[in-house]
Amino acid sequence: MSETILKKENSVLKLIKYGALISIIIVSLLITILFVKEKNDLLSSDIKKIEENYLSLNNRTIENLVNKIYNLIELEKDFEKEDFNSEIKEEVTQAYSLILSLYNEKINQKEFSQEKFIGSIKNALRDIRFNNDGYLFLYTMDGKNIFNGEFPAIEGKNLWEHKDSKGTFLLKEMYSILKNKDETFYEWFWKEKPSDKLEYKKIGFFKRIPELNMFIGAGYYEKNLKKRTQTRILKKLNSLKLKEPEHIFIYDLKGTCLVNPKKELIGTNRYNVQSEDGKFILRDLIDFSIKNKEGFIQYNSTVKLNESLISNDKISFVKLYEDWNWMIGSGFYLEELKKRIIEKKEDLIISNKKTINEIILIAIITTFLMIIVSFYLSNIINNIFLDYKKRIDLEMNNTLEKEKLLMQQSKMATMGEMIASIAHQWKQPLNLISISNGLLKINNQEKGFSTLQEITNAIDNIDNSVHNLSQTIDDFKNFFSPNKEKVTFNILDAVEDTFKLINTQFKNNDIVIIKNIKDIELFGYKNELLQVLINILKNSKEALVENSNLLNKYIFITVENNQNKVTIKIKDNAGGVSKENLNKVFDAYFTTKEKSGGTGIGLYICKQIIETSMKGEILVSNVEYKYENENHLGAEFKIIIPINLDKDIK
DSSP states (O other): OOOHHHHHHHHHIIIIIHHHHHHHHHHHHHHHHHHHHHHHHHHHHHHHHHHHHHHHHHHHHHHHHHHHHHHHHHHHHHHHHHHHHHHHHHHHHHHHHHHHEEEEEEETTOOHHHHHHHHHHHHTTTOOOTTTTBBEEEEEETSHHHHSSSOOOGOOOBBTOOBBBTOBBHHHHHHHTTTTEEEEEEEEESSSSTTSSSSSEEEEEEEETTTTTEEEEEEEEHHHHHHHHHHHHHHHHOOOOOTOOOOOEEETTTEEEEESSSSTTTTTTTTTTOOOTTTOOHHHHHHHHHHHHHEEEEEEEEESSEEEOOOEEEEEEEEEEEETTTTEEEEHHHHHHHHHHHHHHHHHHHHHHHHHHHHHHHHHHHHHHHHHHHHHHHHHHHHHHHHHHHHHHHHHHHHHHHHHHHHHHHEEETHHHHHHHHHHHHHHHHHHHHHHHHHHHHHHSTSSSSOHHHHHHHHHHHHHHHHHHHHHHHHHHHHHOOOOOOOOEEEEHHHHHHHHHHHHHHHHHHHHHHEEEEOEEEEOOHHHHHHHHHHHHHHHHHHHHHOTOSSSEEEEEEEETTEEEEEEEEEEOOOOOOOHHHHHTTTTTTOOOOOTTTTHHHHHHHHHIIIIIIIOOOEEEEEEEEEETEEEEEEEEEEESSSSSHHHHO
């Protein structure tokens, strides 16, 4: 047993000393492996994200660029229109001021003539031009044309019933508008030249001259504004500098190149240009923009912006500018994208390798430091363990000695009662010895007083009585022997040996013992089991003696076996244990018999013996039961111990 304990202690010491070191190395290795694996997994994930993000980023870049150009065109167009409107309003306002000035100058002259005054106005306005195609015109409020800078043939004619190509009565509508306000912008359709058959949309500004009951106006053709605006925007876009490889291209829906980074293509028509695989790429792009208005499209470009590229595979974002029938686009070549992705991958791989090397280096340094610290701490723990072991061994030895002393004290506590029991058991054999000895003395004095058989019987009586006395002494000596060793014994013999020692006490107090014991062989501590049985039976006896109201006093002893365990039940009819004390009966030094000299160690020793020495359990409870048609209440002690103590320990 000591060798096994020593081996276990050495194993614990080795575990303390080397277990932590091995654990640190294993944990560090695992953590490093996990870090490296996670880093590699992250690298794979990053590479995949790079491919996705680069494609997504390039898509967003070209889409944003196209939308910027689209919005720029919108802004420029609005700005140009606003500029035209401001200019034409300014021209009309100046003409209005001129007419009023002439009117105020002439009206008070004696020789004032309406005809001469109108002639002065015509002369003043005739040569005024603006925005190339801008001219002034003057009408009376009832529709008569007084002056027209571009169409002098209609001067003097009344156009009240004139309709434009859209069916609008222009002069009537103008009268309705200017009747309620002094000036307005207005849109209508008019010929650009007297010889034209078609009318074109015009945008103009009109201002009423109340003093003359006339209105003056001017206008510009929308198509001319559009042309001028387009020219200015295309010039700006073709001179726009973008960071390579960003670029824009614009085509009209007939295939004419309007904007392109390759300046030689500007003005050429590429509608019928085919790619290497025979496809009309520009047609496809135009059809796509007409159908979808805007979107991404992948194709094999017919224009190569970077001569170092092998492939012309390209992704473009195109958007239709419907007002002018333009297709605005921007794109990127997949080969360039792949090159950038490969460069980024290589940077990531180099960075990842560097990080992994740093992790491994840190792990090695950290592990080395932790090993040093662990070795130092394990030595401290080892010393503490050895010191603690010495103290535990000392405390265990002291505890064992105390337990032995308590057990011996428990035995000694019952010695007085047991001596009385022994004295009672000795009375009969001593009397028998005395009588037989007297008979032998008489026969020695008087020959032939007794027969030979009577003398032989007397001698046998003396021998038997001496044997009984000797057996009683042996039983007493065995019980009080402090030796502790496991033996094979029969439970029947153990119970009988118990009653040999204390039976007198039960007879003297008229206590009936009822036994139901099976014949069972045990291997364990017989002497200690006797002590437990004596203590429990003694407790039951004292409880029965104290209860003076009982006519019949019983103690029941039942022994059964269940597989590899034995159950011993001892119950009485003394009324049981009070509820508040039921959980305290096994506590050390707990007693309800202080006045009668109770020490409170008997049942405590019983619990220690059963649970510690015999690896069993002991329980107490109050039970109600019926015996010989009478109801009884009492305490029941239940002891459960293994049949073979060695097997149970294993």
